[in-house]
Amino acid sequence: GAGVSQSPRYKVAKRGQDVALRCDPISGHVSLFWYQQALGQGPEFLTYFQNEAQLDKSGLPSDRFFAERPEGSVSTLKIQRTQQEDSAVYLCASYWREDNNEQFFGPGTRLTVL
Amino acid sequence: AQSVTQLDSHVSVSEGTPVLLRCNYSSSYSPSLFWYVQHPNKGLQLLLKYTSAATLVKGINGFEAEFKKSETSFHLTKPSAHMSDAAEYFCVVSVFNDYKLSFGAGTTVTVRA
Numbered sequence: 001g002a003g004v005s006q007s008p009r010y011k012v013a014k015r016g017q018d019v020a021l022r023c024d025p026i027s028g029h030v031s032l033f034w035y036q037q038a039l040g041q042g043p044e045f046l047t048y049f050q051n052e053a054q055l056d057k058s059g060l061p062s063d064r065f066f067a068e069r070p071e072g073s074v075s076t077l078k079i080q081r082t083q084q085e086d087s088a089v090y091l092c093a094s095y096w097r098e099d100n101n102e103q104f105f106g107p108g109t110r111l112t113v114l
Numbered sequence: 115a116q117s118v119t120q121l122d123s124h125v126s127v128s129e130g131t132p133v134l135l136r137c138n139y140s141s142s143y144s145p146s147l148f149w150y151v152q153h154p155n156k157g158l159q160l161l162l163k164y165t166s167a168a169t170l171v172k173g174i175n176g177f178e179a180e181f182k183k184s185e186t187s188f189h190l191t192k193p194s195a196h197m198s199d200a201a202e203y204f205c206v207v208s209v210f211n212d213y214k215l216s217f218g219a220g221t222t223v224t225v226r227a
Contacts (some may be wrong), residue, residue: 004157042204042217091158103215105158111217
């Protein structure tokens with residue numbers, strides 16, 4: 001596609017519910033990233049994929065967070081048993097060439113946990 | 115490890131006047147530095163990037179930034195602010211071959227008519 005798309009754009013969950021956030025990267029982009037942006041803060045790295053391989057998940061805040069990219073294109077970030085502190089905007093980004101180092105961002109999914 | 119500090123959380127300017135957003139970085143190696151802009155309900159958009167070429171970097175929409183190694187700074191400027199420049203701006207650092215971007219806390223720019 002023309003850009004990175006994410007769905008849903010907004011998600012409200014009750015505490016304890018599971019949620020799944022979807023990211024469609026730019027077609028052909030090998031690398032995909034997830035970031036978490038808390039209110040009033042800059043985005044923070046969560047995890048990184050190269051094709052279907054998850055090469056770095058050091059930023060995932062707990063084992064309730066899980067990300068996958070089974071076919072090397074679309075990715076899903078899943079949060080189990082959501083907590084209020086999970087409320088944030090979740091951003092997806094992709095790029096196609098490791099030395100280019102320019103990441104293209106989607107509009108984000110705003111998650112609110114009540 | 116690398117990090118950035120954005121020295122102003124809010125900047126307010128009048129339309130047509132210069133804009134200055136300040137950023138200091140910390141990095142053990144030669145950094146790549148970026149400025150991204152985030153408009154409400156829009157994705158982050160790259161304004162410009164420094165990757166060890168010219169120290170004065172020109173970006174989109176009339177923005178430019180100067181890399182000063184001695185001062186570990188990468189300040190963003192624009193000679194004349196426009197109403198459409200009202201947004202959140204992030205200074206970002208990464209180390210070559212390190213895919214992780216480290217974002218500053220952001221600077222909110224408001225433009226007065």
